[in-house]
Amino acid sequence: MRASPRIVWTALTALVGLLLLAAAPAARANEAAEYRLKAAFVYNFLNFVEWAPTAEPVFSLCIVGNDPFGAEIDGLAGKAVGTRRIELVRKSGTDGVRACHAVFVAAAPADRLGRTLEALRGAPVLTIADSADAARQGAMLGLRVANSRIVFDANVQAARAAGLTISSRLLRLASEVIQ
Amino acid sequence: MQNVMTLRQRAAAAVLALVLAAAAPASTAATLSLDALLRLSIEQLLQVRVHAGGSHAR
Secondary structure, three states, X not given: OOOOHHHHHHHHXXXXXXXXXXXXXXXXXXXXXXXXXXXXXXXXXXXXXXXXXXXXXXXXXXXXXXXXXXXXXXXXXXXXXXXXXXXXXXXXXXXXXXHOOEXXXXXXXXXXXXXXXXXXXXXXXXXXXXXXXXXXXXOOEEEEEEOOEEEEEEEHHHHHHOOOEEOHHHHHHOXXXXX | OOOOOOHHHHHHHHHHHHHHHHHOOOOEHHHOOHHHXXXXXXXHHOXXXXXXXXXXXX
16 A cells, blocks of 8 residues: 555654654853853953053943843843943843943844944943854954854954953964954 | 784774764753753853754855
């Protein structure tokens, strides 16, 4: 007895659907792990920058636009940056970004980084972005994945223009440094 | 009793070593909590794999 093509097609479709359903949680877990690792990089970056002396008790770390971290970055709240403690601030747009001390801009949408950098022009705010050519676009530090590991690029020119100094130890570890 | 491994036994041992090495890859972010990652130096963070398996870039 031979199964009809329709039955075979239905069975194949169901099988593909089941495989996709099984793969979705794994993909989400991978993304969560990637952003947990990126959160650790962000915290390290904050401590490799020379900040102007201040009596402020709070260090505002802002996430602009879509938040790719979710809860993975929440553990940074209250951690020390010099004498200050991190406060996480999630912003849907660029309003008020100049009050942040560091800003993380997610990869999507593509035009978000340019608009955020424009809003921050001249302000001593560390800009960290999450797209392949972020540092070339003007972010001070850009995170990307290469060979299953996180690497970063640095734009010293952008940092200098904002009056910030990135530690030479960090720059030595960067994949690309834009002078 | 002969102590010298035969060629077949040596091949089996080599295959087993390869399988064990594949089953226990370098640290991956998936196996480390944020607290554990924050205890690593930036040099060590650069060595952590985003996840086990093949490589990709973006």
